[in-house]
Amino acid sequence: MAVARPTFIDEVRQSEQFNAAACMNCGVCTAICPMGLEHLPREIFRYVVLGMEEEVLKEQETVFSCLLCKLCEENCPAGVHITENVRSLRHYFDRKAFRI
Amino acid sequence: MNRRKIGVYVCHCGGNISDYVDVEKVVDAVKDEEDVVVARTAMFTCSDATQQEIYDDIRELGLDGLVVASCSPKLHTFTFRGVAKRAGLNPFQYTQVNVREQCSWAHTDDRQGATEKALRLVRAGIARTRLLRPLEPTVVETVPKTLVIGAGIAGLRAAIGLADIGLSVVVVEREAEVGGWVKDFGPMYPRDKEGRELVRQLEAKVRQRENIALFTSAEVVRKAGSFGDYVVDIKTHGKSSMTMQIHVGSITVATGFDSYQPEEGEYGYGIDGVVTLPEYKKMLDAAEGSLEYHGRPVKDVAYIYCVGSRQGDDGPHQYCSRFCCSAAVHSALELYTRDPSARQFHLYRDMRTYGRYELMYRESREKGSTYLKFAEDEPPAVRKGADGRLVVTIRDQLTGQKEVEIPADLVVLVTGMVPRENDALVGALKLPVGRDGFFNEIHPKLRPVETVVDGVTICGACQFPKNASESVASGLAAVTQSAAMLKQGRAELDPQVASVDPQLCTDCGVCYATCPYDAISPQEGHEGRRVAVIDPATCKGCGGCAPVCPERAINLEGYTQAQIKAMIEGLAREVV
Numbered sequence: 001m002a003v004a005r006p007t008f009i010d011e012v013r014q015s016e017q018f019n020a021a022a023c024m025n026c027g028v029c030t031a032i033c034p035m036g037l038e039h040l041p042r043e044i045f046r047y048v049v050l051g052m053e054e055e056v057l058k059e060q061e062t063v064f065s066c067l068l069c070k071l072c073e074e075n076c077p078a079g080v081h082i083t084e085n086v087r088s089l090r091h092y093f094d095r096k097a098f099r100i
Numbered sequence: 101m102n103r104r105k106i107g108v109y110v111c112h113c114g115g116n117i118s119d120y121v122d123v124e125k126v127v128d129a130v131k132d133e134e135d136v137v138v139a140r141t142a143m144f145t146c147s148d149a150t151q152q153e154i155y156d157d158i159r160e161l162g163l164d165g166l167v168v169a170s171c172s173p174k175l176h177t178f179t180f181r182g183v184a185k186r187a188g189l190n191p192f193q194y195t196q197v198n199v200r201e202q203c204s205w206a207h208t209d210d211r212q213g214a215t216e217k218a219l220r221l222v223r224a225g226i227a228r229t230r231l232l233r234p235l236e237p238t239v240v241e242t243v244p245k246t247l248v249i250g251a252g253i254a255g256l257r258a259a260i261g262l263a264d265i266g267l268s269v270v271v272v273e274r275e276a277e278v279g280g281w282v283k284d285f286g287p288m289y290p291r292d293k294e295g296r297e298l299v300r301q302l303e304a305k306v307r308q309r310e311n312i313a314l315f316t317s318a319e320v321v322r323k324a325g326s327f328g329d330y331v332v333d334i335k336t337h338g339k340s341s342m343t344m345q346i347h348v349g350s351i352t353v354a355t356g357f358d359s360y361q362p363e364e365g366e367y368g369y370g371i372d373g374v375v376t377l378p379e380y381k382k383m384l385d386a387a388e389g390s391l392e393y394h395g396r397p398v399k400d401v402a403y404i405y406c407v408g409s410r411q412g413d414d415g416p417h418q419y420c421s422r423f424c425c426s427a428a429v430h431s432a433l434e435l436y437t438r439d440p441s442a443r444q445f446h447l448y449r450d451m452r453t454y455g456r457y458e459l460m461y462r463e464s465r466e467k468g469s470t471y472l473k474f475a476e477d478e479p480p481a482v483r484k485g486a487d488g489r490l491v492v493t494i495r496d497q498l499t500g501q502k503e504v505e506i507p508a509d510l511v512v513l514v515t516g517m518v519p520r521e522n523d524a525l526v527g528a529l530k531l532p533v534g535r536d537g538f539f540n541e542i543h544p545k546l547r548p549v550e551t552v553v554d555g556v557t558i559c560g561a562c563q564f565p566k567n568a569s570e571s572v573a574s575g576l577a578a579v580t581q582s583a584a585m586l587k588q589g590r591a592e593l594d595p596q597v598a599s600v601d602p603q604l605c606t607d608c609g610v611c612y613a614t615c616p617y618d619a620i621s622p623q624e625g626h627e628g629r630r631v632a633v634i635d636p637a638t639c640k641g642c643g644g645c646a647p648v649c650p651e652r653a654i655n656l657e658g659y660t661q662a663q664i665k666a667m668i669e670g671l672a673r674e675v676v
Binding site for chain 2: 001
């Protein structure tokens with residue numbers, strides 16, 4: 001059982017642009033991803049908004065595999081700033097996993 | 101007896117009927133029946149082209165009887181009565197035969213059986229039509245006054261509309277104050293106008309109008325008379341308790357709804373910190389800054405949707421309550437205006453923020469609300485955690501079916517609307533109550549505010565769950581409908597009613613109790629005897645009295661004893 005930690009999102013958020021919660025879970029981003037990244041961005045963002053930190057930490061490779069090509073962001077019907085959110089996540093890994 | 105000239109039209113319904121009923125075979129079998137002068141099939145009998153064809157046949161062949169075998173009479177009786185009338189045939193010399201709901205849709209596994217049944221029903225229709233005689237509608241004078249029952253937002257708005265259209269209005273409200281639910285509301289979606297302010301405006305407008313009489317702490321206790329001139333007893337409570345009698349031409353019912361009250365333990369209801377949507381709204385409306393509950397700050401809020409709605413096949417509330425998704429999302433936005441850093445979790449089955457309310461749903465997500473979806477068969481659970489806070493567990497369909505625990509300071513059960521207990525009023529007005537407990541209209545699309553009781557309309561949330569805008573819209577629809585009925589000063593009633601043959605009546609009294617509309621009463625003075633008499637304006641033609649009469653003294657126009665006998669013979673005849 002994962003325990004939600006609502007304050008976690010504040011640790012990941014880098015700017016006001018961070019809007020992972022705006023996602024409506026349609027799945028267009030996953031379907032369209034040229035890298036075929038299954039867990040990006042929809043599912044990882046959910047772990048962030050729910051504060052499931054352990055699950056986020058498992059996704060390090062996915063987060064850094066993203067090309068930041070913005071194909072998903074261009075097609076997102078909910079206006080999620082996906083690349084900005086991924087950058088926020090990379091900053092989080094820098095601090096948390098790589099301690100830089 | 102002179103031969104009749106009957107036209108028979110059997111409908112394909114574009115395949116809805118003809119896929120399972122051999123309509124050509126039915127026509128072949130009846131075209132040479134006695135009195136049938138024309139029998140045809142049509143792809144869509146209700147289409148303009150076929151209506152024109154029927155019209156031409158009536159005029160050219162001089163038809164004096166019409167049989168249309170298509171869908172349920174609920175759908176198109178008035179369509180084909182209209183065709184008959186336009187062509188100069190008395191509209192009551194037409195019979196609707198239902199070969200869709202009763203044949204093709206009911207017997208998709210048995211084409212031959214469905215076809216035979218259709219043929220029998222058509223033959224019965226022809227037999228009935230042979231014995232139909234022209235009827236003229238009963239005309240009644242109407243009193244230019246409407247009674248509005250319930251002074252919530254729908255009833256108040258309807259009263260103003262009725263008054264401005266030139267009718268006198270009597271408003272009866274059970275509570276001591278007008279305004280119903282809305283009078284206690286703060287900002288309401290859309291546009292965040294305060295409910296209490298809306299009610300204040302409406303009440304002021306009602307009081308300005310001399311042709312509106314408003315009675316609070318009052319109830320309707322009895323209704324007599326018939327459409328056009330209903331006699332209604334109103335009882336007021338409190339210090340000046342009294343009963344008065346008024347005459348009104350029509351009645352508009354706007355008695356509103358009750359909020360679903362969860363049972364003890366349902367989603368943790370009863371645990372300190374688990375509240376219903378109305379309780380939560382009250383807290384929000386009262387809060388200046390960030391929210392507190394029993395002295396504790398509220399930072400994390402979890403909403404559980406569909407509480408008391410969509411209860412599955414066994415539950416008493418199987419319907420979607422419609423307003424609650426939008427109301428809960430709006431409440432979430434309200435909380436953000438007081439406390440932008442509040443953390444809000446929405447546990448839902450399906451989000452239905454229809455129309456422009458979708459924009460609120462989007463705004464709530466942009467402001468950080470998180471939505472989690474649970475399955476119908478695995479609802480979330482609420483318990484008190486070790487630290488005294490609430491804990492909600494959910495298997496989230498949107499996070500790979502993972503079970504998630506959500507800590508919360510407050511759990512809001514998003515409760516729906518349920519029908520309000522109103523047995524006395526239902527009894528007094530003979531209001532039609534649907535399976536869901538709400539009042540029923542005649543036709544959801546074409547006659548959305550009229551009921552089967554002539555002159556009685558319904559509006560607002562007593563009909564089905566509606567938000568305030570929709571309630572007011574239906575209130576205004578009821579205004580239009582009441583005005584349409586009353587402004588002519590006269591009304592035409594269906595003449596297909598029952599009557600008693602005084603020669604046969606023995607005043608045994610059996611029929612008096614049978615009538616659900618109190619239309620039958622004893623009258624003295626028929627050749628010195630007392631006999632039963634049916635008031636044609638009150639009778640609805642339901643036919644309940646005819647079969648109980650031991651003397652067969654009662655005949656329902658259009659379904660006389662002779663017609664029923666002829667129809668049975670038509671049904672029972674061998675299908676060759």
